[in-house]
Amino acid sequence: MREMIRLFLVVTLFSAFSGGLLAAVRTGTQERIEYQQLKFVKGPTIKTIMKGCSNDPLVDRFKIVDRDKERSFFVGVFDGKPRVVALESSGKGFGGNIGVIVAINLDNDQIVGIGVTTHSETPGLGSRTKTDPDFSAQFRGLPINNVFKVKADGGQIDAVSGATISSRGVCAAVNASVDAYKRLKSQILEKVRAFKA
């Protein structure tokens, strides 16, 4: 019996120490990991959409609690003023969720650009929603009071041929981002104002 307790104690202590150490390391590295993931997963997309901005949108980011989850917003400075915010949402595609970043101009509420970040669509078909610049360019300059739909659903977006479902997923993600933007606009403006200072 005594031996059992000893075995139990040793393993428990080992696990407890290990848990504590890992929690400490995780806390210490969390921020950097988040930045690295942003840089290598979302970074290229954000950089493409916000071409010409004079800051690093990955550094100038803030979070707002939206319903029960946190959303990250990336700020783009153009002509010396923070004019654009980008946010990510996902929509259901053919092979899973498609993550889409949408950048919106704060002054006139128009879409500056969109870009797909992560997806698991069919290579060569649905994957072209990410790689085909003509597809994402269709969103550029559209006002956000639109509801974005592919033409097959009576909307304004030409789907990538052979990839209507993926294109629909992208539209759904854009709509989700636009809705969140509208819902949170006052808070976004407040945070952006803090950036100027």
Place this chain on the structure above:
Amino acid sequence: MAKSVVQEFTKGLWAEIPPFRLVLGLCPTLAVTKTVENGIGMGVATTFVLVCSNIIISLLRNVIPKKVRIACFIVVIATFVTVVELVMQAFTYPLFLKLGIFIPLIVVNCIVLGRAEAFASKNGLVPSFADGLGIGIGFTLSLAALATFREVLGSGTFLNIPVFGPSFKPFGFMVEAPGAFMCLGLMLCIMNMLGKK
């Protein structure tokens, strides 16, 4: 027991060099040696885990009850592997993406558990440290050597720098899985021929 610390260290570099002499840890050896960079990255990560787990286990070798020693070893090893994983994500994210699943799999690498069981749990701190470092460096060198053959022949590059000039047609077989087995087999053969006097 009569061996000196230097001997404990140097045995890992030739006499007991993994994976060629111990023939342990073949899974990462075959899987990650497509490029020298990956091979060295994997080797360094494993060395860190090996040295740390050897130190901790040799310090606690009188505390750990025989019956639950494997469970305790795995907890220690898994802790350090998770530390490596977090640190790699924070500082070398592209390499982390390339090595992917093979970093968490260091937990079940037979070399690490083997050294804990066969050496660190029976020897003092200094010899265990030397043993871990020697085996780790030996493992790194083996991976680098194997990866050198595969990368130079299979992609015509060394550390991503082209070595043959533009007319070289890469011998693609070498970077595929069968090429890994062939290359490892030939290297084992050469090692055995050299070892036989």
